[in-house]
Amino acid sequence: MAEKKKSSYISGKESRKITKFNRKVTKKLEKERADANKDPNLYTTKMQDPDNVVEFDNVCTYFFSDVGVVKAVDGVNFSIPKHSTVGVVGESGCGKSVTSLSLMQLLQRPSGQTVGGEIRFNKGDGTAYNIVNTPNVIMEKLRGNEISMIFQEPMTALNPVFRIGQQINEVIELHNPEMSEEDVKKRTLEMLELVGIANKEGVYEMFPHELSGGMRQRICIAIALACSPTLIIADEPTTALDVTIQAQILDLLQNLKDKLNSSIMLITHDLGVVAGMADYVVVMYAGRVVEKGTAEEIFHHPAHPYTIGLMKSKPVVGQKVDELYNIPGSVPNPVAMPDYCYFRDRCDRTCARCKGEYPPEIRISDTHVVSCYRYYDEGTPLGYPKSVNVEELL
DSSP: OHHHHHHTOOOHHHHHHHHHHHHHHHHHHHHHHHHHTTOGGGTEEOOSSTTEEEEEEEEEEEEEETTEEEEEEEEEEEEEETTOEEEEEOSTTSSHHHHHHHHHTOSOTTTEEEEEEEEEEEOSSSOEEETTTOOHHHHHHHBTTTEEEEOSOHHHHSOTTSOHHHHHHHHHHHHOTTSOHHHHHHHHHHHHHHTTOSOHHHHHTOOGGGSOHHHHHHHHHHHHHTTOOSEEEEESTTTTSOHHHHHHHHHHHHHHHHHHTOEEEEEOSOHHHHHHHOSEEEEEETTEEEEEEEHHHHHHSOOSHHHHHHHHHSOOTTOOOSSOOOOOSOOOOTTSOOSSOTTGGGOSSOOGGGGSSOOOEEESSSSOEEOOGGGTTTSEEEEOOOOOOGGGGO
């Protein structure tokens, strides 16, 4: 008991030291971002594969908290190909939403910072923006126009004091200043019709509290798609909805993606949603990607013990069990992550190599990659995820 108390206890002196360090680091990082505004070479780059919309290359997003540095996203690598849906799955707190917020530059700064790696966004002309260093002036043109996000909670995502029409109009006006008021309203009504709202004129004049959860989710989708973005980030778009409305919203997203020729980054912990929509699946655990591949590979040939555990946790229709399966143990402390495989202490398939350092990414087919030593001999090791030593940031 004494050891437990000691491990979670921080003295006043330690707390002051952490706060002082955080202030220095975040001040330096904010200054570097401000300097990038002066030189486009600091935030323009090239895509490794021009057929991708976004490439996450060893992205590290940390939160500088009062108890230490929380490595929310730590060495994440995956890509989103053009005109495809990529499902990002994992338990709550594994870094799914923080990855998307890093792409949108919507982290709670200055405490939340992307401290390493590149997030390359394809401009479509052979060049790309490195979102990590892109200044606010450029991001304001990208957000809502080329990269849009459907936020997690429709009940709170809308502003309660503005009418629905005003909230959709705002996005269109911001990115299309040349449009007249009549054209903006016409476009808003088109969007309301596109997301399946029959009484578009009536809903245009309503406040959010007058609509149901499913209707509000449709409004959030209309706002996100108002400018026909290249990439749509759907952050658990069906969490607050009942099953029948969920199916409608997912069908709607799929149809709109095809109409607009966009790509979708679908963030969810619902494996059923991913199975029905995604072309590719990325499985995250404790801030890192542990497995990625096509939807067929992940669902029919899961390789990582964590992915296998997720699949077993899913209830099966018609199958009777005494109790649902759950993965034993708990996620390691994000402030003090171990230097070995993060899943080792919960894994029932460990081998001798698991006692060593964190496993590399291992390619086991052309499209299937897993971070697990059980495939070390039969696969091709690609490289290790790289953490950032925050002490070296100063």
